[in-house]
Amino acid sequence: RRNVLSIMDYAQEGRETDEVFDATCREVIRTVEFAKDHPSVPFSVFKITGIGRLDLLGKVSANEPLTNEEQAELKRVEERVEAIYKRGYELGVPVMVDAEHSWIQPVLDDMVMKLMARYNKEKAIVQNTYQLYRHDGFDRMKKHHEMALQGGFRFGLKIVRGAYMEMERERAVEMNYPCPIQPDKVSTDRDFDAAIRYLLDHVDTIDFMVATHNEESSLLLANLIDEKGLPRNHPAIFFSQLYGMSDNLTHVLAEQGYNVAKYVPYGKVRTMMPYLFRRAEENSSVEGQTSRELQFIQQEIKRRKSKVR
Template sequence: DALCASAHARGVRLFVDAEESWIQHSIDELAETMMRRYNQERAIVWNTYQLYRHDRLDAYQFAYEQAAQGGYYLGAKLVRGAYMEKEARIAQQRGLPTPINPSKQHTDDLYDEALRYSIAHLDRISLCAGTHNEASSLLLTQLMAEAGIAPQDERVWFAQLYGMSDNLSYNLAHAGYHTAKYVPYGPVEAVMPYLLRRANENTAIAGQSSREFALIKKEMRRRNGKA
């Protein structure tokens, strides 16, 4: 509560990260409580929704309904997620149904549907699309254009991890869209395992990084007159 109060007093956005399914419900309840308290004028506290879980679009839509009924604003960061292998392993060990979508295509479809829902409900939603996926990013720009939402609208943000997908971040920012780089901060022994886990568990990031490296080499050759 002290962190949220400080963020509210300074007009700074505070993002609550998503975690594993067995503790996410408690995180959702905490985020909702803080939103009711501090999101009366605009979205200060934001919750994160991992769309690789088949139930999270429903949870997102329910959160919007709660915000609309409660008269506060819903800050929502949409991500695909980074715990897929762990979730599947734990579910198998415990003999439980997996909370994960049956395929990557299902996750992609669910993510894009969440983007559409967000743009259709900006009366109460502020959106941060935390994605390295170029197709989803392009879709969001198209949805904004179709809805007459300016790139500079404070209710819509794009975000990528610092040091990854810079080609996507720079082009979005150059086109006028609000774009942020997510910077993990803390002791090296805490931050490095986090980054390694993200790279290991999110194959989209690994593939995007390889493509970005190829683009960098291509640009270097162009600048050296060797294109």
């Protein structure tokens, strides 16, 4: 009714067995097929840790030698990723892969960039994610765009600030390596907004989604679209928020004619706990925009109570 689109996000995070990984892969493919039949579902999405073991992905990313068994296991992960994107390509449905821990991103980048070269000749079917809370996030994104230009394929991506900050900081201290996260929120915000400007400046060669609850970043993108005289429903530009969060932003953007989609997580409550904990952390962050949303809700409750009296 309000032109808000949806992205079905199978938020399964749990047991690391081939059986579970195969089942998750089948479910993600089901979301691709669902998207094909539903114009209000413009993308599919998945997490690499839903279809491959975190430690294995970390080992490959760190260039550590693999046993024969691990090599076979990696091949199975690659086959699952390939199966998802092949289906996306056959049905013309773009599929995003979420960004997770920095220490598994190298193997993911490798897989995704190869698949972009194969499947993104006409349309950005394969889409990566860049976290701008990483101090190398913006440069990696630009490097991958350059690779796409050189390779003659369309670059597809979403940008986020990043959801694993505490974990990243703790691991860096524990294992004694330089933390990949920006020193403060201001630096993350600076790079996030710089990325928005870059993406808009190159919209002729990039399909992108700005996934944020941050009002200033959303306003920046909305204003730039208007300033550049681009149509608000430009097919290569999407805003996105999580279901149940920042509805004020989502609905205003949709009503104003911008492309906006909600990530709709689903799955068994037990296996969605890590997802829900990340959201709870964001909601309690003083520096984050989501705590503002709670203030809005409290104000509204007060307003309604005062009307009742």
